[in-house]
Amino acid sequence: MALVARVRALLLPGSRLRGATLGRAANGGGAGARRALSHRVLVEADPAAGVAVVKFRNPPVNSLSLEMLTELGICLEKLENDKTVRGIVLTADRPGIFSAGLDLTEMCGRNPAHYAEFWKAVQELWLRLYQSNMALGAAINGTCPAGGCLLSLTCDYRILADNPKYTIGLNETQLGIFAPFWFKDTMVNTIGHRATERALQLGLLFTPAEALQVGLVDQVVPEDQVQSTALSVMSQWLAIPDHARQLTKTMMRKATVDQLLKHREADIQNFVSFISRDSIQKVLQVYLQKLRKKNH
């Protein structure tokens, strides 16, 4: 059975995320707040506010492995079907690393079928987030490179913790790979063409001050206020009638979404043949070894 189907089977039947019946929170949250948990994602829902906080908990670095992409996708699907939820805030369960981006071990030393399955899952999560009818906010409480940055860019707004260690950007070229067209389009839609061209060619990771200046994030706040600020900004988004906000969002994002939908299969094939090249495998392995050497 493909991994997506396996995780789905694991999560759906007896899952604590099943249906709309999330458990009541043991602590924290408003009256009636509910808490649910899959292996890698914690959901804290506050039906009174109409908001769910989705927390990444995939140690050590919240990398987007196939399992993580799948679990996150299933959680989002459930929340989208929950009539009490109108907005979602994405954040890391533990401050320090929002997400280290795509899991490099999924792109190294595997076979073409695995690369295709992985890339399809990346596309699916992006499509789910970028087309979501929910208002989406990112409470970025840690470093946020590459795929982590992409996740935050799918949201309607971004709040970043004021810590110079928490850099954000699409740094793919620094690894010797590059951001595909729909990563690029998502950034262009946020900060414009020229700033994206510079950021992507140089693989820039922006400090909070730089990210604010270029418009990659909307607000930089003290570290202990990231989630509360994201929730308070969410109340502004939810003050707008849903249908009007959703139609506007669709109008703004449709052309970008359509590009990927139109070229989805070709994009998978391009990824597989690019990532399978010996030269690309070599640079990824060297990069991973460098990361690992730090710790051994």
Ligand SMILES: CCCCC/C=C\C/C=C\CCC/C=C/C(=O)SCCNC(=O)CCNC(=O)[C@H](O)C(C)(C)COP(=O)(O)OP(=O)(O)OC[C@H]1O[C@@H](n2cnc3c(N)ncnc32)[C@H](O)[C@@H]1OP(=O)(O)O
């Ligand atoms: C011609 C047609 C072409 C068509 C083209 C189509 C597609 C284009 C091709 C490819 C597109 C790919 C797009 C890729 C997107 C990505 O997201 S790539 C991932 C980029 N991420 C990074 O560069 C971040 C790397 N990590 C770090 O910089 C640091 O780990 C950190 C996040 C700053 C955290 O630092 P620290 O707290 O010090 O933790 P460690 O560095 O010690 O890491 C702990 C362990 O975690 C492992 N790890 C870190 N990041 C990743 C990762 N992304 N994936 C997998 N594993 C990761 C690290 O190796 C450590 O492991 P050990 O415990 O030492 O074994």
